[in-house]
Amino acid sequence: MDELRDDQKNNDFRVPPNLSDYEKTRSEFRWEDIHEELDFLPGGGLNLAYEAIDRHLKTDKKDKVALIWDGKGKVEEKYTFADLSLLTNQFANVLNSLGVSKGDRVFTYLDRVPELYISIIGIVKAGAVVGPLFSAFGTEAIKDRLLDSGAKVLVTCPELLHNVDAVKADLPALEKIIVVNKHNVPYTPKENEISYEQAMSEASTEYEICQTTKEDYSIMHYTSGTTGKPKGAAHVHEAIVGHYATAKYVLDLHADDIYWCTADPGWVTGTSYGIFGPWSNGVTQLVSEQGFVVSHWYDLITKYRVTVWYTAPTAIRMLMKYGEKEVKKHDLSSLRYINSVGEPLNPEAVTWSKDVFGIAFHDNWWQTETGCIQIANYPIQDIKPGSMGRPFPGVTAAIMNDDFSQAMPCGEEGHLCLKYPWPSMFRTYWNKKELYDSRFKNGWYITGDKARQDADGYFHFVGRADDVINVAGHLVGPFEVESALVEHPAVAEAGVIGVPDPLRMEVVKAFVSLRDGFEASPHLKLEIKKFVTEKLDANSAPKDIEILPTLPKTRSGKIMRRLLKARELGLPEGDTSTLEE
DSSP states (O other): OOSOOHHHHTTTOSSOOSOOOHHHHHHHOOHHHHHHHSOOOTTSOOOHHHHHTGGGGGSTTTTSEEEEEEETTTEEEEEEHHHHHHHHHHHHHHHHHTTOOTTOEEEEEOOSOHHHHHHHHHHHHTTOEEEEEOTTOOHHHHHHHHHHHTOSEEEEOGGGHHHHHHHGGGOTTOOEEEEOOTTOOOOOOOTTEEEHHHHHHHSOSOOOOOOOOTTSEEEEEEEOOSSSSOEEEEEETTHHHHHHHHHHHTSOOOTTOEEEEOOOTTSHHHHIIIIIHHHHTTOEEEEESSOOOHHHHHHHHHHHTOOEEEEOHHHHHHHHHHHHHHHTTSOOTTOOEEEEOSSOOOHHHHHHHHHHHSSOEEEEEOOTTTOSOOEEOOTTSOOOTTOOBEEOTTOOEEEEOTTSSSBOOTTOOEEEEEESOOTTSOOEETTOHHHHHTTEETTEEEEEEEEEEOTTSOEEEEEESSSOEEETTEEEOHHHHHHHHTTSTTEEEEEEEEEEETTTEEEEEEEEEEOTTOOOOHHHHHHHHHHHHHHSOTTTSOSEEEEOSSOOBBTTSOBOHHHHHHHHHTOOOOOOTTBOO
């Protein structure tokens, strides 16, 4: 296994992969050894921001470009590790001047501009807990997360302030709003709003990083479930151990790589592998402000000679849609290793990428809760198209039976579970300890995914064990969508399911009944979709709405999503003895 495969030799692997022998690495791997590769704070503390940025100032990476920013309108900016150190010091000072202290929650609500990355690192330097939000979130989505977390400060921009203004009266803990005006939009600060640019110009570049410990909270991402509002999966500073190790061994990052992760920091991939993983390895990374445009994506790879690329299966399927003709217009020979995450990558995409790029996409699996990659197809191993891969050397995974008491036989479907603990695992659901505790049993973390393991040790995703809908890698909780739907004046009741989609894996379909005085029409359906989009986001908005006289319910009045899904997909309805007559 130490020898490179022929397809690797043919595609300019400039150095042997970091993980050159899976079995040897697995048997010898110790998380404690990874700790030794990091550089702890003076005094012994551990801080994500220090490991990602400041520790490189003592090395030859100090003046190395850390961030290449591709902005709208063909704007380009570059920042070295030294630049980012000074700028994040300034932002940490800004936060302290506003009364932010260790443990306070500070959230970001920005597009992918350099100031987003500077803010996130600065928040962590100050010892606060950062909560990145998607800029596509609507009013209800940001309110739920800011309210639940008790966020003290929000970093946003003039273009998104209308959403914040609509809900800030419902956010008693929110004291200050820092406004980043990257695009010079005409804007006058209101009460409790601070100009990012002015505050930064007045802030010192000297800063002593907060003495955080490995168990202090550092970052929180909200994830959806089948019931209730989104829940905040909170991680600690020790998560950097997992970020660093998996970026090195799974993404195979080397010092001279140009790396591009297409994920937004509003998603955990965009922080673990769009900030902390690559930068803790001292790697130059590309960030693009723009969304998916196939020709522009290929232009970026060509222009910056991207070597390692990490993207989502939905994006890959969109690339497939445009075909090989578009690929041939560009020189993509710099690519040596490409990866995907967020949802299962279909086997056809693996075959297609090998045919058109000369190298295949390597899929891997993990969750918001796990903090870093847990199962992967590694650079030195044969890919099993459609497989999640094999466990990371520091991870024990198993397929368990329904009561989590024993492992299932090889090849049989069961619950995918992970032996805990590991450094990057979440430490709580914010203010929901009982829910958190329910995810652990008999020494296993219950992922909520169903899978099977084959004779070669590769894991294969089967589906979710609950009703959570995976829309292009973004988990959508049906309850949250149903709650938004019934706030529309025309909707009496709502049930939401996920239905298969060839491009996005699943999309949301809603079943609603109407209040008296409203009649079904195409216009009303469009109005309801727009209403949900504005409250939540485009991924959560139903792609299809079916209006029914009434929805199937149990005798206790609970809407039966299971029955809606069975009828929609032509599946057996199962036990209907509790169905309301």
